[in-house]
Amino acid sequence: MHAQLSRAVAAVVAALVLTSCASASGTRAIAGAGARTPAEQARVDGGRPAYTRSDVAFMQGMIGHHAQALVMAGLAAKNEAGSAVRVLAERIDVSQRDEILFMQRWLRERSETVPAVADTHAPHAAHAMPATSPTDHSSHMPGMLTAEQLAGLTAARGAEFDRLFLTYMIQHHEGAIVMVRQLFGSPGSGQEVNVFLFASEVEADQTAEIDRMRRMLLNKAP
Amino acid sequence: MSHQSRRRNSGALDGVARLGTRVRPLAIVLFAACATSPAASTSARRVADPGTGTASMSMSPPSPDPRVGLRAGWFDAGVASWNMRLVSATKPSPSFTNPSTPGDARLKNSDLAFKGTTVFQGNYSGWQAWDVSDPRAPRLRAAYVCPGSQSDVSVYGNLLFVSAEATSGRVDCGMEGVPDTVSAARARGIRIIDISDLAKPKYVTTVQTCRGSHTNTLVTSPNDRANVYIYVSGSSGVRSSNELAGCSGSPLETDPNTALFRIEVIQVPLANPAAARIVSSPRIFAGLQAAPRHGEQAADLEARPAREPRAERGPTQCHDITVYPAIGLAGGACSGYGVLLDISDVANPRRIDAVADTNFAAWHSATFSNDGSKVLFSDEWGGGTQPRCRATDNPIWGADAIFDLRDRKMAFRKYYKMPAAQTALENCVAHNGSLIPVPGRDIMVQSWYQGGINVIDWTDPDKVHEIAFFDRGPMDGAKLSSAGHWSAYWYNGHIYGSEIARGLDILELSPSAHLSQNELDAAKTVRFEQFNPQEQPKLVWPPSFVVARAYLDQLARGSGLGTERVTALRGELAAAERASGASRRTALTGLAVQLDRDAGAAADARRVRMLAGVLRELAAQ
Numbered sequence: 001m002h003a004q005l006s007r008a009v010a011a012v013v014a015a016l017v018l019t020s021c022a023s024a025s026g027t028r029a030i031a032g033a034g035a036r037t038p039a040e041q042a043r044v045d046g047g048r049p050a051y052t053r054s055d056v057a058f059m060q061g062m063i064g065h066h067a068q069a070l071v072m073a074g075l076a077a078k079n080e081a082g083s084a085v086r087v088l089a090e091r092i093d094v095s096q097r098d099e100i101l102f103m104q105r106w107l108r109e110r111s112e113t114v115p116a117v118a119d120t121h122a123p124h125a126a127h128a129m130p131a132t133s134p135t136d137h138s139s140h141m142p143g144m145l146t147a148e149q150l151a152g153l154t155a156a157r158g159a160e161f162d163r164l165f166l167t168y169m170i171q172h173h174e175g176a177i178v179m180v181r182q183l184f185g186s187p188g189s190g191q192e193v194n195v196f197l198f199a200s201e202v203e204a205d206q207t208a209e210i211d212r213m214r215r216m217l218l219n220k221a222p
Numbered sequence: 223m224s225h226q227s228r229r230r231n232s233g234a235l236d237g238v239a240r241l242g243t244r245v246r247p248l249a250i251v252l253f254a255a256c257a258t259s260p261a262a263s264t265s266a267r268r269v270a271d272p273g274t275g276t277a278s279m280s281m282s283p284p285s286p287d288p289r290v291g292l293r294a295g296w297f298d299a300g301v302a303s304w305n306m307r308l309v310s311a312t313k314p315s316p317s318f319t320n321p322s323t324p325g326d327a328r329l330k331n332s333d334l335a336f337k338g339t340t341v342f343q344g345n346y347s348g349w350q351a352w353d354v355s356d357p358r359a360p361r362l363r364a365a366y367v368c369p370g371s372q373s374d375v376s377v378y379g380n381l382l383f384v385s386a387e388a389t390s391g392r393v394d395c396g397m398e399g400v401p402d403t404v405s406a407a408r409a410r411g412i413r414i415i416d417i418s419d420l421a422k423p424k425y426v427t428t429v430q431t432c433r434g435s436h437t438n439t440l441v442t443s444p445n446d447r448a449n450v451y452i453y454v455s456g457s458s459g460v461r462s463s464n465e466l467a468g469c470s471g472s473p474l475e476t477d478p479n480t481a482l483f484r485i486e487v488i489q490v491p492l493a494n495p496a497a498a499r500i501v502s503s504p505r506i507f508a509g510l511q512a513a514p515r516h517g518e519q520a521a522d523l524e525a526r527p528a529r530e531p532r533a534e535r536g537p538t539q540c541h542d543i544t545v546y547p548a549i550g551l552a553g554g555a556c557s558g559y560g561v562l563l564d565i566s567d568v569a570n571p572r573r574i575d576a577v578a579d580t581n582f583a584a585w586h587s588a589t590f591s592n593d594g595s596k597v598l599f600s601d602e603w604g605g606g607t608q609p610r611c612r613a614t615d616n617p618i619w620g621a622d623a624i625f626d627l628r629d630r631k632m633a634f635r636k637y638y639k640m641p642a643a644q645t646a647l648e649n650c651v652a653h654n655g656s657l658i659p660v661p662g663r664d665i666m667v668q669s670w671y672q673g674g675i676n677v678i679d680w681t682d683p684d685k686v687h688e689i690a691f692f693d694r695g696p697m698d699g700a701k702l703s704s705a706g707h708w709s710a711y712w713y714n715g716h717i718y719g720s721e722i723a724r725g726l727d728i729l730e731l732s733p734s735a736h737l738s739q740n741e742l743d744a745a746k747t748v749r750f751e752q753f754n755p756q757e758q759p760k761l762v763w764p765p766s767f768v769v770a771r772a773y774l775d776q777l778a779r780g781s782g783l784g785t786e787r788v789t790a791l792r793g794e795l796a797a798a799e800r801a802s803g804a805s806r807r808t809a810l811t812g813l814a815v816q817l818d819r820d821a822g823a824a825a826d827a828r829r830v831r832m833l834a835g836v837l838r839e840l841a842a843q
Binding site: 036037038039041042043046047048049050084087090091094095098099101102105180181184185186187188190191193194196197198200201203204205207208209211212 | 316317318319320322323326327328329346347348365367369371387388389390397399400401402403457458459536537538539541557558578580581583584603604605607608609610615616619701702
């Protein structure tokens with residue numbers, strides 16, 4: 001489970017024994033209870049802080065999760081959404097598209113499997129990634145729309161589309177927040193700096209959007 | 223200032239001062255053994271940055287925009303600037319540099335705080351202190367290793383306050399993280415450091431909070447000199463009550479004591495900072511109903527609840543709070559809302575207004591105009607790590623929004639966004655800035671991450687325009703690598719930029735068609751002993767001839783008074799300056815009386831009266 005982390009810790013201990021204070025490049029350090037400079041730490045871990053299998057699974061899963069949000073957002077214009085939902089959908093589209101690129105980059109840099117996203121109008125996402133897609137896991141992720149829900153949304157128009165879009169996107173966002181909490185609830189996970197920052201950002205952004213969507217929905221209720 | 227310069231050479235420290243709560247004797251011994259000669263270790267690493275700055279006497283910005291198409295690079299990226307000049311670019315200390323991994327996210331530089339000639343620079347792995355007595359060659363005073371991100375810093379007297387948010391931050395400042403989901407070793411909240419001796423910073427205590435501290439705002443109270451206060455904004459997850467008693471991340475409906483939907487206020491007794499504690503957790507969002515008042519935006523109207531809210535909850539957190547004690551107000555950038563707080567009772571801030579905005583994703587921070595008639599909020603759409611200034615990005619998203627403040631209510635005026643298109647390789651969105659004390663105008667410097675730094679005039683919200691800029695090419699030519707300016711602030715005559723990956727930039731404005739030498743010199747007459755940008759100080763200009771000349775320049779530029787009259791006034795002002803004693807007083811008073819008459823027929827009567835006011839102040843000296 002935490003093989004990577006354990007390996008890194010072992011490497012750290014070894015390095016600590018070997019270098020008491022001065023490094024090759026002359027940077028001083030305090031030797032003490034695990035005391036190193038960030039520069040020394042980076043040399044020890046090769047510039048890639050330790051991460052866990054749960055971190056990887058979070059990134060891989062969230063790519064699929066975000067991909068469904070893109071599909072939903074992509075329906076807004078042709079399904080005659082109202083102006084508020086169109087603005088919201090456009091922002092979700094830009095935000096989550098960029099975040100997918102970020103997650104793919106994070107995985108690629110660590111030579112982990114990078115899920116592809118079948119999305120024709122994302123030229124950046126279309127190249128330089130293996131075509132392995134763990135879509136079979138997608139349906140198990142919290143908040144994902146079922147095939148029936150997605151079909152219902154695809155068929156809806158106008159005010160009915162707005163209502164369904166908001167309802168389902170709230171469900172979808174709440175699922176993403178559950179994924180973040182599961183990540184932080186998993187020992188050793190969410191410690192790697194990029195994972196922490198990204199997961200925290202997902203939680204903060206999507207919580208704000210849920211609040212906004214609830215208000216929009218409230219206003220549409222008959 | 224003077225006490226600062228005296229301390230300048232009191233044992234500078236390169237490398238590390240990783241001094242946790244309990245420094246072990248062994249560590250001290252080893253530290254001493256490892257010390258190299260101060261002479262060899264204190265020189266700041268200045269880099270030759272090929273600044274290609276231009277100062278222009280034309281009102282038009284350069285075209286084509288030189289910020290487009292700059293060469294990529296870490297310390298050798300292409301540079302473009304207009305009406306400002308890079309004085310020095312100082313790399314992070316070697317302890318905070320990972321040469322093998324450009325853009326190592328553990329080593330991001332974050333926010334700045336200022337005291338005397340020392341600049342404190344937060345870093346995701348701790349903080350550094352720079353002596354900037356000579357802005358051309360900043361000297362490293364301390365590199366303090368203490369991971370925890372974001373390490374936002376505030377300074378007061380001999381105390382430094384540092385935000386810790388990450389779940390990997392430790393109370394002993396160790397690098398090893400905290401793998402356990404519940405652990406007493408974890409530090410999330412405010413770290414308090416005694417910096418009386420920068421060569422040996424002393425860790426005083428950690429004030430733990432449920433959500434950690436994303437940012438912090440130092441607040442002083444005119445009625446309470448024994449304490450200072452810290453407003454803590456925490457925006458990441460709530461920790462377990464097993465780790466910190468009382469923490470709950472439940473919805474407000476099921477748990478009235480939830481750590482969501484509030485901020486924390488820490489009181490720090492100056493006589494005993496170790497006794498700092500949370501004194502209140504104001505629910506500043508209580509009963510908050512959506513108040514989006516962009517009447518002209520249909521999308522906002524749709525987002526407004528039409529009836530009694532049931533599960534109406536408002537934001538769960540603030541991202542950042544800017545206090546402006548001189549007017550008793552604070553601007554809170556809180557998730558989907560901008561809120562206005564009354565802070566007359568510092569420990570118990572009270573919400574007095576709130577706005578939401580369809581075009582704002584994540585309200586980030588606030589800057590008030592000096593007279594308190596306007597407030598500018600920024601929107602950090604994408605959290606600062608995404609490229610949001612591409613040609614394809616909506617120019618009102620990830621931007622600034624300017625509001626009028628009337629009767630302590632906010633009324634939307636305009637959006638503003640840095641206009642130069644950036645690449646998909648550059649994270650870019652509105653971020654931190656501060657006012658530049660040019661009298662008679664609202665001028666502000668702002669950072670845009672890899673969009674660089676720009677200076678805007680927002681005196682008239684309908685005509686916000688750029689008057690200077692500085693930008694580098696992407697950190698990496700092949701992939702998005704997070705870098706750029708976290709913050710850019712004016713402090714005692716220079717602009718200080720905290721560059722996430724590249725270190726500390728010091729810049730100066732050049733006189734231009736948009737900003738005269740007199741206006742620039744007048745700005746430099748406003749000086750502070752200490753400056754935390756999130757506690758906005760009232761700008762007050764000591765009476766001086768240069769302030770009067772700055773007003774005359776503005777009257778000439780804006781045709782606020784007839785050209786010939788301005789020329790005549792320049793001559794009379796110069797004559798008064800040459801005179802002394804009673805004859806100077808008589809000349810100044812006489813000029814002021816003339817100006818009162820001029821004001822009646824002037825296109826810019828207000829500015830003419832401001833000029834008369836300065837002359838009367840000078841006469842009274």
